[in-house]
Amino acid sequence: MSTGDEALAAEPGCLFCTIVAGDAEAEVVLRTEDHVAFLDVRPVFKGHVLLVPRRHVITLPDLPAELRDGFLAQAQRLATAVVDGLGAQGSFVAMNNVVSQSVAHLHLHVVPRTKGDGLRGFFWPRTKYADDAERAAYGERLRAVL
16 A cells, blocks of 8 residues: 655654654545545545645645655546535645744645535635736736746
């Protein structure tokens, strides 16, 4: 089932590493060689799933290239499963990197959604650029590092 390297890459004290290792209780819904998915204990809606890599990785930028495609493939499977298995109309898929990341182990949320479920847009206030020049300056700063 696994390559066995997750024990070497596990972080002592990391809750998600202990779930991956089977040493902490979780309602696991998916296990692959590189990933584990389980129900969130504090779900936004029932059926809210967390997908984690078996290897201890903290943020998306830290995810090794060899795990990236598989991670997205499992996210697609879970987004389909909440519709087909739970009768949701769609899903909300998201992840935090450092800020608002309650466990310092990369995890992707797949939340089942139905029209009128009460979840409204993003959980943070929106802002505006002062003008087109400011927007262009932000774009240029990002292009420069990309």
